[in-house]
Amino acid sequence: xxxxxxxxxxxxxxxxxxxxxxxxxxxxxxxxxxxxxxxxxxxxxxxxxxxxxxxxxxxxxxxxxxxxxxxxxxxxxxxxxxxxxxxxxxxxxxxxxxxxxxxxxxxxxxxxxxxxxxxxxxxxxxxxxxxxxxxxxxxxxxxxxxxxxxxxxxxxxxxxxxxxxxxxxxxxxxxxxxxxxxxxxxxxxxxxxxxxxxxxxxxxxxxxxxxxxxxxxxxxxxxxxxxxxxxxxxxxxxxxxxxxxxxxxxxxxxxxx
Amino acid sequence: xxxxxxxxxxxxxxxxxxxxxxxxxxxxxxxxxxxxxxxxxxxxxxxxxxxxxxxxxxxxxxxxxxxxxxxxxxxxxxxxxxxxxxxxxxxxxx
Numbered sequence: 001x002x003x004x005x006x007x008x009x010x011x012x013x014x015x016x017x018x019x020x021x022x023x024x025x026x027x028x029x030x031x032x033x034x035x036x037x038x039x040x041x042x043x044x045x046x047x048x049x050x051x052x053x054x055x056x057x058x059x060x061x062x063x064x065x066x067x068x069x070x071x072x073x074x075x076x077x078x079x080x081x082x083x084x085x086x087x088x089x090x091x092x093x094x095x096x097x098x099x100x101x102x103x104x105x106x107x108x109x110x111x112x113x114x115x116x117x118x119x120x121x122x123x124x125x126x127x128x129x130x131x132x133x134x135x136x137x138x139x140x141x142x143x144x145x146x147x148x149x150x151x152x153x154x155x156x157x158x159x160x161x162x163x164x165x166x167x168x169x170x171x172x173x174x175x176x177x178x179x180x181x182x183x184x185x186x187x188x189x190x191x192x193x194x195x196x197x198x199x200x201x202x203x204x205x206x207x208x209x210x211x212x213x214x215x216x217x218x219x220x221x222x223x224x225x226x227x228x229x230x231x232x233x234x235x236x237x238x239x240x241x242x243x244x245x246x247x248x249x250x251x252x253x254x255x256x257x
Numbered sequence: 258x259x260x261x262x263x264x265x266x267x268x269x270x271x272x273x274x275x276x277x278x279x280x281x282x283x284x285x286x287x288x289x290x291x292x293x294x295x296x297x298x299x300x301x302x303x304x305x306x307x308x309x310x311x312x313x314x315x316x317x318x319x320x321x322x323x324x325x326x327x328x329x330x331x332x333x334x335x336x337x338x339x340x341x342x343x344x345x346x347x348x349x350x351x
Binding site for chain 2: 135
């Protein structure tokens with residue numbers, strides 16, 4: 001088992017580093033227990049970090065989703081106004097935002113996987129720490145220093161291997177979080193630059209034109225609605241789709257009480 | 258023999274089952290040598306399955322060192338190389 005022999009050597013080298021030898025072997029038990037408890041706290045912090053990073057990805061995906069919807073509406077309005085060039089620009093931006101969303105979703109799944117693993121590791125380590133606490137008291141009570149040494153050596157290799165194992169899982173999660181943060185930072189920049197954001201928010205000429213079309217079409221439909229009211233009392237059915245009904249005091253739905 | 262699957266836990270595997278594990282392990286080694294990530298992950302998955310199937314999980318109150326350490330099934334070839342890199346340089350190509 002060539003590769004796995006080497007992996008074992010790596011894990012056990014990490015394990016040995018995790019524990020320093022103390023004068024009295026029984027002190028090593030207390031020391032390693034302290035390190036276990038410390039590791040448990042680190043794992044809990046690690047789980048919280050992964051959850052925070054995941055939340056950030058979700059917020060970004062929501063923002064991007066809102067952008068694609070706005071850009072889609074803008075593309076429709078531009079096309080309605082006969083401006084295919086602007087509609088194309090809006091759709092290109094929408095496609096860019098969608099590609100970013102897909103990347104975010106994949107990354108979110110990876111982080112979820114790491115979080116699930118850390119949660120399992122935390123549960124296992126919790127029961128191991130408790131079992132070890134009981135065991136070390138038994139060893140300390142029942143054995144003299146010399147006798148304890150043999151038993152302790154065995155227990156410690158198990159405990160320190162546990163910690164090396166959990167430590168590797170933590171590093172892996174940390175790597176994933178760092179990769180995610182680099183990507184999230186890049187997306188923040190894109191959002192701030194307006195390239196993936198609602199095209200009307202930033203100030204380039206395309207955005208201004210899209211804004212103008214949007215307000216023009218709003219004015220057009222309001223005009224049509226007024227004409228309908230003032231004219232022969234024609235039914236609102238003649239109004240173009242999406243036009244708000246003629247002003248009436250009662251809102252049609254969702255009225256707050 | 259005690260086998261640790263990283264992130265999963267330790268299993269006690271009967272010596273009599275070792276030859277069957279070695280067979281699966283040969284495929285893992287071959288995939289590493291070929292640099293074939295898909296084959297590596299498939300073989301590693303089989304190896305982890307075999308250990309879990311043939312072995313008995315170590316009780317929570319038993320603390321012993323492992324004879325063999327195996328990465329978990331979702332480990333990529335690149336990650337596996339990175340794990341063994343300290344010891345494996347020059348032995349694992351790439």
